[in-house]
Structure formats: structure tokens, C-alpha cells
Amino acid sequence: MSAKTDYADEHLARWSDLFPDPDAREALVEAALVRMNRVMQRTERELRAIAQDGPLTYEEFRTLHALIGGVQRGKPSTPAELAERTGVSRAGMTSRLDRLTGAGMVTRTPDENDRRSVQITATKAGHKAWQQMLDAWAGAEQRLFAGLSERELQQLNTVLRKVVLTSAEQGMTDPAGSPALRDADVPAVWRSLGLPGLADIHVHFLPEGMLRKVWQFFDERGERDGVPWTITYRDPEDERLATVRRLGLRAVPSLTYAHKPGMSAWLNEWCTQFAARVPDALHSATLFPEPGNADYLARALDSGARLVKMHVQVGAYDPSDRILDDAWDQLQQRGVPVVIHCGSGPAPGRFTGVGPVREVLRRFPDLTLVIAHAGLPEYLEFADLATEFANVHLDTTMVGTDFTERFAPMPSGYVDRWRDLQHKVVLGSDFPNIPYPYAHQIEVLQRLDLGDAWMRDVLWHNGARLMGLDAASL
Template sequence: MDETGEIRRIWQSLGLPGLVDVHTHFMPKPVMDKVWKYFDDAGPLVGRPWPIAYRTDEAHRVETLRGFGVRAFTSLVYPHKPQMAAWLNQWAAQFAAATPDCLHTATLFPEPGVTDYVRAAVDGGVRVVKVHIQVGGFDPTDPLLDGAWGVLADAGVPVVVHCGSGPVPGAHTGPGPVAALLARHPRLRLVIAHLGMPEYAEFLDLADRFDGVYLDTTMAFTSFVEEVMPFPPTQYGRLLDCGERILFGSDFPNIPYGYAEAMGVLTRIPGVDADWLRKVFHDNGAQLFQL
């Protein structure tokens, strides 16, 4: 069976209408090209060879996801310096308008004016925000961001946040800064990318403490990650018990393996059942984004 057939077999066998993938990347071509070059060069934030599995043009990548049966996906953009986020938000708004199955995405950076452009994005119908603490190299509790976090908390817009210390630690990664952020803005809806790897247990702790904390499965349990940041078997039960707030994410197209593996590994978690998989692959995301 080809890859598309295998992917469709998984979700069809669960009786689902398709997939919701909360962690996919679409960016302006010059930005995506630079991101791919960074992976090709195994840059310092990557730390190891990382071939891009789906290195095709934008239109082909959209059609690939549709062929897999992805009903809704994201264009997770993120800045690495000031005066970049507002431009990325404009591009992402235009991309979502032209691509109805892409959730309107935005991002932010600690800089003057961030509250204004985040409020403009919310007023413009943004559905999800991406924050990359590792790449941005900033503290999420930076006072410059306080107003923007308040806007997002009030609007209930989910924020996919890369805050774990994988693949390599950053100055502000780990559960501590996120716990401090939630202490100030407890109503934030945060989707912890990559299950918070490698601090899996600590981010599950935050999900226990805050009703608005979700986790996405991006790259977790794949052989690529298990080699260096394995999910602790002692936490399987907690992950399954937290099934209402686990969301499927793939990191498409920037993954060094096939999309079918990203799905298949979840079906082999010890103790997993069809109900958990239905929630993770579709129902939780559909509910969170009101699809």
C-alpha cells in the first residue's frame, strides 16, 4: 500500500471524516527556503542531520495534505528577530484566505507594537497563533508581550508554543517559563508542541494544573526522536488519561520521515484504544477550532 493509502486506512478504520493536523508549516518561500537550508546544514538548533521529507512547491504540499485526508491544518509561521512577525501575519492571512482548509495563523515577537498587531490579527479572524521560544530566543514572560497574551487569553485563541528543550535547549525553554506565563495568564489556551519533549512529564503536570493546556504529538514516538529523547514508559498512562487534550501534529513538511510514521507510532502506544485515537487524530482539534 502506498503512503496515502496507508494514511487514509488509519483514519478510515476509526470511522473518522479525516484528520486535523495542528502543526504544519507554510511560510513565504524565501523564509521556507532559509528554514530548509538551516535543516540541511544541521544548524545549532537542530543538532543532527535532518533531511526534509516533503520538499516540494507550496501548491503540491497543500494537495499532498488534502490527499492524505487532512481536513484542517495550520501555517505555523514564526519570527527569529524583531520587525518580522507583522509581515508574516499578513502573509499567513492571505494564505488562509486562498486556502480555506488552512486555519488562519499568526505569530508574535517581544517588540513595540506587538499588542496592536496581535489585536489586529484577532480582529481579522485569526484561529491559531504560533510562538517559537527556542528560535525566537525570548522569555515568554517578557513584559513587552503581556498585552498580547491578554488579548489572546480574552479571545480564547489557541497558541501552539514550541517551549520544550528539544531538539536542543534554549535560553528560555523548559516548563519553568511556561508555568510563569500561565501564572500571569491562567486562561491562555496553550498547545505545547512536541508533547514538550524532552520534559514530557513536566508539561503533563501543567496540563493537570491548567484546563487550557493541550499538547500536540508532533514527532513524538518516532524512531528519529526515540533515539535521543524517548518518551518515558512511566508516562504512558498519564498521556492516555489526558486524551481529551492531546492533538495530532506532524511538522509537515519539515520531517525526516514519512507522514504515515507520524500517525502509525501513535496507534502502537501501549494501552491505546480507538476512542483515544479518534480524539487525537480529529475530534479534539475539531472541537478546539470549532470545525
């Protein structure tokens, strides 16, 4: 990269089909947003690095920062208020406060106005640890702007202030505010439709080491692309389980996936153990084009697996490889659904796109497939596939969200395709690896305004049918 260009310039060059003139207003706005995101992401990475050797973890610092340096400036706060300010679930905040209380960083005292609640106050030790990390973070921020003179900093602030004030005048949501639909509101949505809950077919619960690597990948991807992918639910497993249960998920898929040979068999064993220890788990499995794949798949299915996940993009394999034929045949005969990530988003791969999947279906036309992310960005091609083959479905994962619309917007007329495919569109979320609240995915489906009957099928009936959920037994 030359001294006269930066990541935003490269970003515009990669998306030259959308921004052919880098000096046009649309391109300049995009470049400004990418640069602002890049700066904010670097400050976050600095804070995470400081937390590696600091007196507090990143999450603990964020909690104390909301308590000490938040809108009430050091006054006591309730756990609910801290959860709202930090954007975490109440269960997640309870866990954080347990750790901070145990470390002597905060105290809990009964709320004089509400005996059911408590007030959280930072101790002297908590103040000291917070200040130590805050000073280190402030030093990193100063270094970030070291190349600007005071005059340039004043000019930068003048411009940014104008952006903030203009957005407020236009009625845009304050970033510190809550989304139109909050996670706490989600149960009211499905109850208002007369549903027993949500049937989300695209949820990930992975082995701890694998999950941390996935989160690291998204952290680094955001840094590389200039578009932060901040995991909203970066919580311990028990807190994530509590979150999906509060949201109303009536089954919890694990949906592990292999990205290289030699992983699938042990991942399937982990999924079996997960299903045994989590009462509402939906037993899932995975496979990879390698010798013995049909054998370990058969063992997983015989042990109770009811859902399979495959990731063509991450695994960089051809799903029509003949070595998978015996496995495809088993899945077709048993009618087990396969959630398959085969679209070319967020980045194309050698075997992504509709072609390889169409070849699989040519040989196994009765396979039950759920196209992850509705095959974005090849939305229309995979909608055609769902129209043509009786057992091909599309999941809603990330489709239409504000985040995804920036790089893979739904094409004109696509909502009508979803209306026509009412019995084949299935709720999916990608929880917990999403850079926005779960409620946003539900809100997006509401925005489509396709009617209550459509919402009932998508939020419950289609997924429940595929996952074998019986509302009467819930």
C-alpha cells in the same frame, strides 16, 4: 578538532550521560551509526552541489537515476513506480515528470497493459544529462574514500556486508522498502475510526524564502550533528497542499513564526493572504516580544486568525516578558489557541523549559496553550502542566518516532500520562519539515495501543475543537 578525533567522538562526548564509556558496545554502535550517517550525508551534499551547476536539478537527477539506474536498469517505468522508488508523492512525481518531459529528458507513452497509465522512458538527452552528473558524483565519492587503501576498502566492505546480512537475518526492514504504514494508507486509518479526516494542529506553510532557509537550517544541522534531517516533503507549495489533502487534513494551518523583531507584522499579513487564497487554510498568526505586538496581534485576530504560533527556542525570548502581557490577555479573553515551542529539544535555549511558561500561566491561567512536541525532552514536566491547567494541551509532533527516540525518548510511564490526558493530546506532525513519511507519526500513535476512543480524540476531536472545525460542514 585533533587529527585523532572526529565528529562521532565529539557526539559521544556531548551525550556522555548516555554513553559514559566510549569503548562500551552501546557507544561503539552509536559512533558507527553516526559515522555512516555522516558519510552518506556528505555524498548527498556533494550531489546537491553538483546539481547547482549541472544540467539537472537534484530532484530531476534523482528521478532519472530511479528510471535509468534503478532496479529495472533503463526499462520504462510508470509514474507510480518512480514515486515509490524515490519516496515522493505521486503528485510530486507528476510535477517532476512534467518538467522533465518539457525539457526533453523523458517521454510519456500509453501503457499497453493499462490504458489508464503511461510508461516513462528516458530520451538520449536524458541519458546524457544523467550520465554527466553521475560521473561528477562518482568522482566526489572517490575523493571521499581517497584516504583508504584498496585493502582497507575491502576490510570496510567486509564489515558493512556483515552488518547488512545480520540485520536481514534478524528480520529488520530493508531501508529501500516501504514503512509498515504508508501515506497512501492514512485515509483508511481515520475512516476505520469513523472520522471525517485528520485535525493536525502543527503544520507549516511559510513564505517561500523563509521556508528555504528553514530547510537549509535542517540540512546544515544534520551535517553538523551527524544525524541526517532529510526533508521528506521538499516540494512546491501546490504539491504540499495536494499531499495534506490526500492524507485527509481538513484544515491547513500556516503557523509562521518570528525569530527576531520586525518579522511578525509582515508574517501575519502573509498568513492573511494565504488564508484568502487557500480555501481550506486555517488562518494563523504569530507575535514576538517587541513594541506594538498587541496591536498587530489584534489586527490579525480581527482579520480572522484562529491559531497563533510562537517559537521560544528559535526566537530566544522569554514568554513571560511583561511586554507580552497585553497580547496574552487578548488571547486569553478570545480563547485563541497558541501552539508554543517551549521545550528544550532538540537543543536547550536560555528560556526553554517549563519555568517561563508556568509563569505565564500564573498570570493568565485560562490561556489555551498547545505545547509543541509535548515539550520534549521535558515530557513529564509539561504533562504536569497540562494536568494542572484546564486549557493546556500537548501536541504529538515527532514524539515517539524512530527519529526522535534516538535523542529524546519517551520516559518510562509516559504513555500512561497520555492515556490520562486523552482529551488534551492533539495530533501534530510538523509537516513538511519531517525526516520521515507523515504516516510514521500515525503509525507511532497506533503503536501506543491506547484504544480507538483515544485515537479518535487525538486524530480528530481534540484538534477540531481547538481549531473550530465542524465535521458536519466538511
